[in-house]
Every structure is written in structure tokens, then in C-alpha cells.
Amino acid sequence: MIPYSVLDAAPVTEGSTPSESFERSLKLARHAEALGYKRYWLAEHHNMPGIASAAIAVLIGHIAGGTSTIRVGAGGVMLPNHAPLQVAEQFGTLASLYPGRIDLGLGRAPGTDGATAHALRRYFDGADTFPSDVEELLHYFHPVKPGQTVQAVPGAGLDVPVWLLGSSLFSAQLAGALGLPFAFASHFAPTMTEEALIRYRQDFRPSKYLAEPYVILALNVVAADSRAEARRLFTTLQQVFVSVIRGNPGLIPPPVDDIEAFWTPQEKAMVEQSLSYAIVGDAADVHEGIMAFAAKHRPDELMLSGTIFDHAAHRHSFTLAARAFTDNA
Template identity: 45%
Template sequence: MIPLSVLDLVSVREGWSLGQALAEAPRVARVAEEAGYRRYWVAEHHGMPGIAGAATSVVLAHVGNATSRIRLGAGGIMLPNHNPFVIAEQFGALDALFPGRIDLGLGRAPGADARVAQMLHKDIAQASQYFPQDVVELAALFDGDPRLPLQATPGQGAAVEMWVLGSSLFGASLAARLGLPHAFASHFSPEQVDAALRLYREGFQPSARLAKPHAMVGMTVICAETDEEARFLASSQEQGFIALRNGTPGKMKPPIAGFRESLPPHLLAGLDHRRAASAIGSPETVRRAITAFVERTGADEVIVTGAVHDPEAHHRSLMLTMDALA
């Protein structure tokens, strides 16, 4: 059985407060832990009323106190937004609190639109050009490289598992060159996953952190007792995608029966494009879709994500998915 992990956007449902969304995060992580998922990751997004995970390291500390075994990580930290020294301190602290359980996925995107550069008082476009150097510096901080002018405390000696994230060929190439595991965001960028993983494997250079290539792929997965119920639950995420595309992101909306049938062809085509890396349906439908995607990509792990408005239905989806793959 291929290892499964969970990417949680810490969704703010319509009618919920931020506090309620953050209270739900450890519940999701506990469900994932009990079901046998390997990792629970939170992504850094900014300025989105429907996502409460912007302060990623804080959310992970909150979740860590409610769990005991599952690995906790960022999927990811958008490194151009930050100073590597500060991230080393944050994730060094997480490793000290939850030793042997911390992952750090690093991305080059800002996690928001261009306005985030104004709010951070930073030239994000320029900072992204130094992303490879910043990843190397961050690794040196964890390793306690004596050439550094100042060691990170916490941070130095932390056993943080570093990953390079990507939704294009750039991340795959960098992960290969640095000898790090690679997570590809095929759940929203499915068209380049095959080329990216091929580039990653062919160019991989072994490192002290990783002896051979290790790739994880993202999939949108929503599982229910029947295909019809799963498609109904998936309409919440589909509404969110349409709103984001229209520049009007908001809180997660309840599902709508027949939502796809109400859409014009160009919006439906956009949804179908994203479904190239999805598994939405009954346990058997989900099993077939995940198995086929893994066979096609040769992935070593799958990380699943999926916005479901009813928290209990979301928990049930995670459990059914794991049972289907067992």
C-alpha cells in the first residue's frame, strides 16, 4: 500500500469563525493519525478569507499538541516571504517540541497575489530569484554549518525533513540537484506532473539527506459511500475554485446538487482540467483512481486534499479513502 498523507488548508466554512476553523484542524489530524496517514501538512496562504493556515508554524504547534505519532509539516512555507534564519528557528522549535515528526516543504510562490509584497514590505519577485540559495542556507542552519556567522537556536541540529515543493519543472530540477524529496502539486497543476517527476528522477544527485529520489504527488480526493454523494460533496470545492478564478475568494460554501450542470462550458472545462489528478467517488472509484495515478506517475507517496463542508463527512472521506487503499 502506498503511503497516504493529508494536506489540510484549514478551511473556514461559511458561518464559521477563524477560531472554529483552527479548532477543527487537530480533529482532522487526529482522524488522519488514527486512520494511518503518514503526514499532516498545512499550506501557507495569505489574504484568503476561507483559509486559516497563514501562520503555518503556529497551526502546526497547535496540531502537534493534539497528536502523538503523525508527522507534521508545511506544504509549504513560501520561502521568498521569509528569512531562512527565522524559519530555521520556527521549525527548530517545532522539532524540539515534537522530535522526529517535523517536515518542512519549501515553495517559491508567494502564496497570494501581488498585494502580499506590499504588505510584507518586500520585493517578492526579487526574493524568489534567491530561492535556491535560501534553501541551501536553511539546510546549513539545521546542520549547524560552522561557516555561518550565527547559529540558529532553536534550529541547529534539528532533525527536520526538508522537501522542495513545485508545480512546474523548476522545483523538480532544484530538488534533484540538492538531493531532497520532492512534492509536486498535481492537484492544481496536473499537466506537468509526468515531465517534472521524470526530470527529478533523471537528475537526482544523492545527498546526506536522501540516497535516492523520493516523490510525492498531490491529489484531490473526496470519498463517500456512493459516487453520487461524493460528487455532491465535491461541489463545495468546485464553488471555491470558480470563486477564486473570478477573483472573489470567500469562505467554503455548502454543497449544491447539480452544480456542475449549471456551469457554462468554459468554467466546466477548468474544473475538468483539475480533475486529471483527482479521485472523487465511492471507495472503489477512489481506489481505482489513486491506483491508476500512482501507476502512471510512479509516485512514492500521495498527499490528499479536498474541501468538504460537513466536517464529519470530511473525516469520513479520509477514513474511507484509507480503507479503500488498504
């Protein structure tokens, strides 16, 4: 059975607060743990009213502290926003508190707009130093050598699995060259999925971190007891993508009965292209869709995403998705 995991961004729905979002994320993580999901990853975003996962290390600690066995991690930390030493210290602390359960995924994008990226790291000129920043961060997890001037405390000598994340070919090639596991954002960058997988697997060099390539693919899944209800729930995510296109992202909206009245034909085409790797339907549809996706791309693991307004419906969607894996075991 292929491992299955959860990608969350601590969404803030209309009428709720970040505090309530964090409570819902913890409940979802506990639910996922009980259902056999392997990981629960959170994604760093900034200056987005509908996403509360800005202080990602703090939130990971909240989720890890409220669960027992599921791996918890960053999917990911946007490294251009941070000094590598600080990230090593933060995740060294998390790994010390929750041994054997913390993952560190690294992304090259800022996870926000240009003005906010400048506010986060005022003297940073861009992501061109990402490869060297990754190697510097990896170095801080190595055992301390005699005479080493700077070390991560805690962090040095700890086993913190580092992943590279990507939505293009750059990180796929870098992950392969460094011999690191790779997670690809196929849930919003579907057109690059196949080529990124090929590049990563072709360029992979065995390392002390990993003997063989290991890749996670992200997939949007919105499941409900009926196809009609699943399609209605899916309109929340469709509206979110339209708001990004329009340049006015806000709180996560409730579903609508008529999505066609909400978007323009051009917006519809753009959203449908971005969300072409989305499985929406009842239990049978989800089982068939997940198995077909896995058979086509042969990932080592799938990470499921899916923004749903109602928390009970969100939990139920992940329940139905889990059955797609366990029923095929």
C-alpha cells in the same frame, strides 16, 4: 503498501470562524493518525478569507501538540515571504518540541496576490533568489562551525527534513540537483505531473539528505457512501476554483445540487482541467482510482487533499480513502 498522507489548508466554511477551523483541523489530524496516515501537512496562504493557515508554524505546533505519532509539517512554507533564518528558528523550535515528527516543505510562490506579498516582505523583489535561500536555510540546520557569525537557535544541528514543493519544473529540477525529497502539486497542476517526475528523477543527485529520489504526489479525493453524494460534495471544491478564476475567493461554500447552473462553459472547462486528478465516488471508485493513479505515476507516497464543507463528511471521506490503501496491502 504505499504511504498515504493528508494535505490541509484549515478551510473556513461559510457560517464558521478560523477558531472553529483550527478545531476541525485538529480533529481531522487525530482521525488521520488513527487511520494510519503518515503525515499531516498544512499549506501557507495569505489574504484568503476561506483559508486560515497563514501563521503556518503556529498551526503546525497546534496540530503536533494535539497528536502523538503522525508527522506534522508544512506543505509548505512559501519561502519568498520569509527570511531563511526565521524559518530555521521556527522549525528548529518545532523540532525541539516534537522531535522526529516535523517536516519542512518549501515553496517558491508567495501563496497570495502581489499586494499581499509586498505587505509580507516589503523589500523583496521576487522569487529569483529561491535556490540561494533554500541553501541558506539548509545551512542553518547544519552543526555550528567555529567562528560562524549567525546561527539558528534552536535549529542548528537538528534533523528537520526539508522538502521542495512544486507545480512546475523549476523545483523538480532544483530538488534533484540538491538531493532533496520532492512533493508535486498534481492536485491542481495535473498537466505537468509526468514531466516533473521525469526531471526530478533524472536530475537527482544523492546527497547527505537522501540517497535515492523520493517523491510525493498530491491527489484530490472526495469519497462518500454513494457516487451521487460524492459528486455533490465535490461541488464545494469546484465552486472554490471558480471563485479563484473570478478573482473573488471567499469562505468555503456548501455543496450545490446543480453545479451546471453555477459556472459558465469556459469556467467549467478550466476547473475540469485543473481538477482532472480528482477521484470522486464511492469506496470502490476511490480504491480503483487511487490504485490506477499510483500504478501510472509510481510515487513513493500519496498526499490526499479534498475540500468538503461538512466536517463529518470530510472525516468519512478520509476513512474511505484510507481503506483504499489498507485493503490493498
